[in-house]
Amino acid sequence: xxxxxxxxxxxxxxxxxxxxxxxxxxxxxxxxxxxxxxxxxxxxxxxxxxxxxxxxxx
Numbered sequence: 800x801x802x803x804x805x806x807x808x809x810x811x812x813x814x815x816x817x818x819x820x821x822x823x824x825x826x827x828x829x830x831x832x833x834x835x836x837x838x839x840x841x842x843x844x845x846x847x848x849x850x851x852x853x854x855x856x857x
Contacts (some may be wrong), residue, residue: 808838815839818848 805813811830820825822837825843830836 812842815842
């Protein structure tokens with residue numbers, strides 16, 4: 800059974816979340832396109848909120 804690829808924006812959001820959980824700076828965003836960059840930063844911000852509330856512990 801083939802596995803479907805997630806769309807690029809969902810993947811960008813997930814990668815941003817992972818970067819935030821790992822403590823990377825938002826300046827390290829690897830995307831140049833506005834849509835993907837926006838999604839990555841959104842994931843990064845979510846991760847930072849989760850780290851501050853203690854939801855995610857590294």
